[in-house]
Amino acid sequence: MTTQSRQQVIAVEDLVIEFPGEDGPTRVVDGVSLTLHRGETLGVVGESGSGKTMLSLALMALVPKPGSVRSTRMELLGKDARALDETQWCQIRGRDVGMIFQNPMTGFNPVRTIGRQISQSLQRHAGMGFNEARERVITALRDVGIPSPEQRFNAYPHEMSGGQLQRAMIALAMINRPAVLLADEPTTALDATVQAQILELMRARVEDCGLVLVTHDLGVAAQICDRVMVVRHGRIVEAGDCAEVLRAPRHEYTRALLEAAPRFTRRRLMQAPRVPTRPPLLEGRNLRVSFPVGKRQLHAVDGVDLDIWPGETVALVGESGSGKSTTALGLMGVHPLQGGDLRFAGDDVTHASGDRLKRLRRDLQMVLQNPYGSLDPRWSVRRILTEPLHAHGVGSRASREARVRELMDQVQLPVEALDRLPSSFSGGQRQRISIARALALSPRILIADEPVSALDVSIQAQIIRLLLEIQTRTGVAYMIISHDLALVHEIADRVIVLYLGRVVEQGTAQAVISAPQHPYTAALISAVPVVDDDGTRKRIVLGGEPPSPLNPPTGCPFHPRCPIAQDRCREERPPLAPTSGGSLAACFYPGEVEVDLRLSDAADG
Amino acid sequence: MKALVSTVGRRLASLVLLLVVLTTLLFFLLRVTADQALVLAGPEASAEQVAAIRAQYGLDRPLLTQYVSYLGDLLRLDFGTSIISGQPAIAEVRARIWATVALAIAGMMTTIAISIPLGAWLGARPHTGGRRTLAAFVFLLQGTPGFVVALLLVQLFAVQLKWLPFMGYGSFATWILPTLTLASFLAPKLTRVVAANVNSALAEDHIRTARANGAAFTEIYWRHALPNALLGATALIGTQFAFLLSGSVITEMIFGWPGIGTLLIRSIQSADFAVVQAVTIAIAIMVFVVNALTDASFRLLDPRLRRAGS
Missing domain, CATH: 1.10.3720.10 (MetI-like)
Known part of the structure; x- marks a missing residue:
């Protein structure tokens, strides 16, 4: 694409953003220069604290107080933006520059309809009346792929899914056909399948405006960016043509990010799948968990078979709402199992309660996704780590202290940190504390629900390495719940794929990911934005979102979204059956959808 | 509309329950705090006068009997008479x-x-x-x-x-x-x-x-x-x-x-x-x-x- 011939829409030189602090001002952006042309997509890639969000806010004069912004040049559509006052900015924002934020769930006013909020921008900038704006908004909602836009116009934000809201957010940002579109982590809060849809949509809708995509995920940048700029601590460490940077990164930090980015070509950390010789530690048959919704039952987990062998790693994957977390909480006895049969080390624990449940929980522990919400902010680390020992009456005062020190050592945190509060730790360190807490009782199975997805990519790798080390040392079995199939491919022995509370495919990680038999698994794998994608990777983008478990479709529950569904799939439900690929799949036409893993030359361990 | 009727119905049912619990508690608690006959008779009254007042106001009956008759009155929307003013x-x-x-x-x-x-x-x-x-x-x-x-x-x-x-x-x-x-x-x-x-x-x-x-x-x-x-x-x-x-x-x-x-x-x-x-x-x-x-x-x-x- 010849960027020279196109209009330059942004030109910034030596941008500095500072926030006052007790020890003098902190520079969150430190001398960044950039340009952007119409029809061009610039990726701003960095981890949390890199200043990438502030950078994008500065382009709209939205840096919150008491931050200060200065630069030697800042031009927007050829005009000096530094001289603009707030009134002039109000005319520019939403008209010349549109912005898409990270979390669509909180990005709309909860007490006003989506349609009104979007029309407002047209009424404000284009001087339209409400009725005229309404027509335009409905067209725009249809263009971003929202079904029955006439009805959705009057929907409140809580009545729409995250993916739908992000589509509406894009419609809002684009409604006045701005010359510049800023997108701050536009897909981070969404499922991988929905992320693929949104990226596809953005690629198609950018047309002739310039897009700045702020992301922590090089894989996402690889999908749609022409150029990338890698930022760290407010400075640009590397910038250039996207494919070029990804192929031959010059800066060490870019290489580190690239190393941590999702891809399937990486050598699997779990070399040969461990062959189970003993009976499973945990055996679940036909497990069911349901919740009453009004007068009906929502079957969140609907007949799941699940085994965990000692010392193995099994991954539970699926979109949000597939029943992954509910299954885990069912195993832990947090949500009572309504049906099925659950055995731990041969004992029936299906309806365990009281002392038996407590006993079971010593062997089954859990690490939660968000290390910011799962540690009591007023408790010292020592108290957090002692609590499980205390609750189960393990050891004396002295032996508990020794155990706590041992745990700190195990998760590689200094013993001196025991008296500090969670707030003085970073996200990665907090997750180490969560892991230490879960290990306190020496469980035999550790359930980890998205243990790294709230962390920066480079930190993710450290935590994963830590988990593997602990497994090698203690022989604990892991059940990892994750939406990140590249990660699963790397660390899991076996994979169980859930859809609408049922197992649709299960087998060794090797088999399931390199040769998925169920079209849903293939789509999940295909939705992972890998960095090896040069734009030629063939992707299966699933239409729509999972149906409500209150109204499961007839026949195969996946058929409305399935690219290869036949008449038979609409009437009959396929059983979980062995396939030629070595895994079990609930599909009448297993292995018909192929995925492109970009494995071509790279050797897979 | 049907939802509204059932909401109002549920509310009314909980109001009735609330009133039953409240009146019961109130009835017994009040009778623990003071003896109405002593107050009515005044500090100078003799034991006979107090007994007469008890009989006159039905306070000599067992507490449960009084409670039942109080509930009965309530159902007829009779809240009793003030012993001070003689008004309902x-x-x-x-x-x-x-x-x-x-x-x-x-x-x-x-x-x-x-x-x-x-x-x-x-x-x-x-x-x-x-x-x-x-x-x-x-x-x-x-x-x-x-x-x-x-x-x-x-x-x-x-x-x-x-x-x-x-x-x-x-x-x-x-x-x-x-x-x-x-x-x-x-x-x-x-x-x-x-x-x-x-x-x-x-x-x-x-x-x-x-x-x-x-x-x-x-x-x-x-x-x-x-x-x-x-x-x-x-x-x-x-x-x-x-x-x-x-x-x-x-x-x-x-x-x-x-x-x-x-x-x-x-x-x-x-x-x-x-x-x-x-x-x-x-x-x-x-x-x-x-x-x-x-x-x-x-x-x-x-x-x-x-x-x-x-």
Whole structure:
């Protein structure tokens, strides 16, 4: 694409953003220069604290107080933006520059309809009346792929899914056909399948405006960016043509990010799948968990078979709402199992309660996704780590202290940190504390629900390495719940794929990911934005979102979204059956959808 | 419509349950606190006179029998007779309840009229100049007991300036001081809640979305921040109003207000159980209705609580 011939829409030189602090001002952006042309997509890639969000806010004069912004040049559509006052900015924002934020769930006013909020921008900038704006908004909602836009116009934000809201957010940002579109982590809060849809949509809708995509995920940048700029601590460490940077990164930090980015070509950390010789530690048959919704039952987990062998790693994957977390909480006895049969080390624990449940929980522990919400902010680390020992009456005062020190050592945190509060730790360190807490009782199975997805990519790798080390040392079995199939491919022995509370495919990680038999698994794998994608990777983008478990479709529950569904799939439900690929799949036409893993030359361990 | 009927039905059922528990507890607790016959007979009475009074009022019957006959009377809406005035207890309540309800409405209206604009203004930019000082004053006022404010108001406007009557119930002037007393008690809290809500509403993600689409501060403030902030204040207004309905005893006493608050205190002191029971039941029903209306207004105001399809 010849960027020279196109209009330059942004030109910034030596941008500095500072926030006052007790020890003098902190520079969150430190001398960044950039340009952007119409029809061009610039990726701003960095981890949390890199200043990438502030950078994008500065382009709209939205840096919150008491931050200060200065630069030697800042031009927007050829005009000096530094001289603009707030009134002039109000005319520019939403008209010349549109912005898409990270979390669509909180990005709309909860007490006003989506349609009104979007029309407002047209009424404000284009001087339209409400009725005229309404027509335009409905067209725009249809263009971003929202079904029955006439009805959705009057929907409140809580009545729409995250993916739908992000589509509406894009419609809002684009409604006045701005010359510049800023997108701050536009897909981070969404499922991988929905992320693929949104990226596809953005690629198609950018047309002739310039897009700045702020992301922590090089894989996402690889999908749609022409150029990338890698930022760290407010400075640009590397910038250039996207494919070029990804192929031959010059800066060490870019290489580190690239190393941590999702891809399937990486050598699997779990070399040969461990062959189970003993009976499973945990055996679940036909497990069911349901919740009453009004007068009906929502079957969140609907007949799941699940085994965990000692010392193995099994991954539970699926979109949000597939029943992954509910299954885990069912195993832990947090949500009572309504049906099925659950055995731990041969004992029936299906309806365990009281002392038996407590006993079971010593062997089954859990690490939660968000290390910011799962540690009591007023408790010292020592108290957090002692609590499980205390609750189960393990050891004396002295032996508990020794155990706590041992745990700190195990998760590689200094013993001196025991008296500090969670707030003085970073996200990665907090997750180490969560892991230490879960290990306190020496469980035999550790359930980890998205243990790294709230962390920066480079930190993710450290935590994963830590988990593997602990497994090698203690022989604990892991059940990892994750939406990140590249990660699963790397660390899991076996994979169980859930859809609408049922197992649709299960087998060794090797088999399931390199040769998925169920079209849903293939789509999940295909939705992972890998960095090896040069734009030629063939992707299966699933239409729509999972149906409500209150109204499961007839026949195969996946058929409305399935690219290869036949008449038979609409009437009959396929059983979980062995396939030629070595895994079990609930599909009448297993292995018909192929995925492109970009494995071509790279050797897979 | 069907949903509405079932909601109202469920509410009424819980009101009946509440009243059963309340009357039962009240009946027995009152009889533990005092012996009506001794109070009626007076301190000088002989044992025979007390016994005669017991027989006359049926107080010599077993407590359970008395309870059953009390429940029976209640079902016929007979709340008993005041042993002091000889009037039906319900008549005593009816004669005074409107004074309390009207004062509660006046107090609440004044509180709202002060707190919402003030809180909204304070919350918009809480850390600038005069607002900071005013917020500190509001905070101080919240810690001041209501009767202190009442006495100061009386001292200033009734005693020194002689602009307003210091007690009584009737002309418009008699309403001013009691109303201000109630408002001075409630307004600081509501002001602070509104201010805090406005301030946190302004920090919401959707405010940033609106700004990024060119909305100016006034629009953001009126259209996005304030409606969300007031939604949260509705709950407090509901509880405050319910509190006022239970008879702001001290205010009524200070200003000689003929409401159910003073009636309740007087009846407790004179062991006039029938009136105590009638007043309490009246308060319970009013508080229940206010709470139900608060819930209903939430449903009306917050689209997230509206049921889909109803």
